[in-house]
Amino acid sequence: MRxxxxxxxxxxxYALQAYAQIEKKPxxxxxxxxxxxxxxxxxxxxxxxxxxxxFYRERFVKSGTTPDDFHCAEDLYKFPLLSKDELRDWMxxxxxxxxxxxxxxxxxPTSGSTGRPLRVLFSPMENxxxxxxxxxxxxxxxxxPFTGKTMSRPNSLHGPVKEEDSIIQRxxxxxxxYMSDTILERVDTQTLVDEINAYxxxxxxxxxxxxxRIAKYVKENDIYLWKPSFYTPFGxxxxxxxxxxxxxxxxxxxxxxxxxxxxxxxxxRVPGKKYFQVNxxxxxxxxxxxxxxxxxxxxxxxxxxLFKTELPLINYTSYDQLDSYMRRGLxxxxxxxxxxxxxIHHRDGSVTEWGNISGIVNYIPEIISYRIVQEDYENxxxxxxxxxxxxxxxEPAIVQDLDEKLxxxxxxxxxxxxxxxxxxxxxxxxxxxxxxxxxxxxxxIGEPVHAGEEISGSYCTDSPEASRCF
Numbered sequence: 362m363r364x365x366x367x368x369x370x371x372x373x374x375y376a377l378q379a380y381a382q383i384e385k386k387p388x389x390x391x392x393x394x395x396x397x398x399x400x401x402x403x404x405x406x407x408x409x410x411x412x413x414x415x416f417y418r419e420r421f422v423k424s425g426t427t428p429d430d431f432h433c434a435e436d437l438y439k440f441p442l443l444s445k446d447e448l449r450d451w452m453x454x455x456x457x458x459x460x461x462x463x464x465x466x467x468x469x470p471t472s473g474s475t476g477r478p479l480r481v482l483f484s485p486m487e488n489x490x491x492x493x494x495x496x497x498x499x500x501x502x503x504x505x506p507f508t509g510k511t512m513s514r515p516n517s518l519h520g521p522v523k524e525e526d527s528i529i530q531r532x533x534x535x536x537x538x539y540m541s542d543t544i545l546e547r548v549d550t551q552t553l554v555d556e557i558n559a560y561x562x563x564x565x566x567x568x569x570x571x572x573x574r575i576a577k578y579v580k581e582n583d584i585y586l587w588k589p590s591f592y593t594p595f596g597x598x599x600x601x602x603x604x605x606x607x608x609x610x611x612x613x614x615x616x617x618x619x620x621x622x623x624x625x626x627x628x629x630r631v632p633g634k635k636y637f638q639v640n641x642x643x644x645x646x647x648x649x650x651x652x653x654x655x656x657x658x659x660x661x662x663x664x665x666x667l668f669k670t671e672l673p674l675i676n677y678t679s680y681d682q683l684d685s686y687m688r689r690g691l692x693x694x695x696x697x698x699x700x701x702x703x704x705i706h707h708r709d710g711s712v713t714e715w716g717n718i719s720g721i722v723n724y725i726p727e728i729i730s731y732r733i734v735q736e737d738y739e740n741x742x743x744x745x746x747x748x749x750x751x752x753x754x755x756e757p758a759i760v761q762d763l764d765e766k767l768x769x770x771x772x773x774x775x776x777x778x779x780x781x782x783x784x785x786x787x788x789x790x791x792x793x794x795x796x797x798x799x800x801x802x803x804x805x806i807g808e809p810v811h812a813g814e815e816i817s818g819s820y821c822t823d824s825p826e827a828s829r830c831f
Contacts, residue, residue: 362462368485369465375489376496379668385497387631388638388691397690399642401433403667408440410670416451417673434645434692437665438656442649442676448623449479455672456482469622481623482672490668491625494643498618501631504564504591511537512562512589514571538562542571550578558587565611569594570794573603573730573746574785576610580749588612591632597794600723602748603730619697623674624666628683628694637694643668646692647676648683659684662697703797707773708738715797721766727751727759732786735799741778743767744786756782 368375384396408431411417420441421427430439456463467483483491496506530536538560542548553575557565565572572594579586591614594607599617608615613632620626627644630637639646645665650657662683663676682698698719704712722731730746743763747756760780767778788794 365465372485376492379490379493396642484671509563511564515539565589566593569597639692706801
């Protein structure tokens with residue numbers, strides 16, 4: 362067995378080695394062939410490693426395949442899909458079976474809609490790849506992660522973090538500072554503005570709802586805010602209204618990074634580009650048709666991190682929707698729809714999905730943030746934050762228009778919607794903001810499948826990997 366205690370001590374070295382191996386420039390005609398070759402090579406290496414793991418050996422047998430059948434991204438359509446429940450059960454079994462082995466591994470936890478947390482185990486070497494991938498994602502726009510200054514959320518969302526720079530940080534390398542806002546110790550927005558202005562970070566990343574709170578406060582109070590060269594909101598869906606406000610206040614350097622804690626950042630849009638690229642040298646992001654029987658260009662995204670070879674995640678179902686196209690063997694995306702498992706329940710067993718609601722609210726520029734809470738089968742509460750550009754006097758007209766559109770979409774006369782205007786939508790205990798919360802416990806008829814809930818909505822990582830970095 363590997364010496365994971367030693368691996369843990371060498372983790373930063375592994376991250377630097379991985380960073381040296383990966384493609385650090387955005388996809389272009391100059392590097393796409395090299396990226397495709399790296400992806401093909403790693404697909405086969407991953408499947409050879411999986412063959413030695415009993416959990417996956419059963420899946421090879423079930424699909425009638427061997428590692429020799431897998432040499433490219435498309436070949437993974439031959440392999441069974443991996444659901445969140447299957448992953449959760451396997452990871453829990455592994456952790457319980459050999460706790461000593463995993464003593465020095467990282468755990469990436471997600472809350473889960475069923476109350477059962479998902480713990481994904483990453484070996485120190487796998488975590489080195491996670492760190493390297495995030496560093497290069499940050500650098501796609503031109504940011505140098507080794508000489509630039511980053512500012513982010515604390516490693517712990519729930520309490521204060523003791524900051525002490527490492528030796529290399531005191532030398533001006535990989536400098537970073539944590540913002541003081543945590544779940545249990547909220548600070549006022551002016552304090553956060555002061556922290557950003559004092560540190561003047563080159564790269565800023567934090568929960569989307571917190572960056573939106575800062576942007577709204579700065580605009581409403583017409584105060585100065587340092588503009589970082591680049592920034593990433595994560596954990597929630599970005600829509601046109603939020604993108605517009607963020608770019609107005611923080612500047613044009615928005616890096617949209619889609620991913621989740623289980624996988625890392627796998628789909629990215631760099632400033633100035635309309636499309637999203639897949640980090641294809643380290644990931645396969647395949648897209649499945651509606652019945653999940655085969656490939657499609659538009660449908661559910663299924664993710665495979667190619668660097669995770671000790672406890673792999675092969676064909677992990679996201680239940681998010683990707684509108685994609687292929688160029689020279691690599692996948693690109695025109696758009697992403699997240700949180701497709703968040704639903705409103707009807708008494709007859711049917712559901713209304715998040716995408717139906719977002720298709721209305723996301724196109725109302727007067728609303729920059731919202732949440733809908735289903736109290737029971739009849740009563741819903743719509744919480745909204747008004748765009749600072751919109752006069753308060755327009756609120757009644759906005760509500761009337763929104764109510765007409767939502768009720769026409771729901772097609773359920775039993776529904777009654779109460780509307781609330783707030784300065785800020787309250788976040789969840791994990792620091793994120795779920796757009797839909799249903800308190801209804803559905804029966805067997807029409808009960809939805811909850812999988813992949815912790816995937817960020819359209820463009821943001823669940824937990825940026827650099828929070829585990831150096």
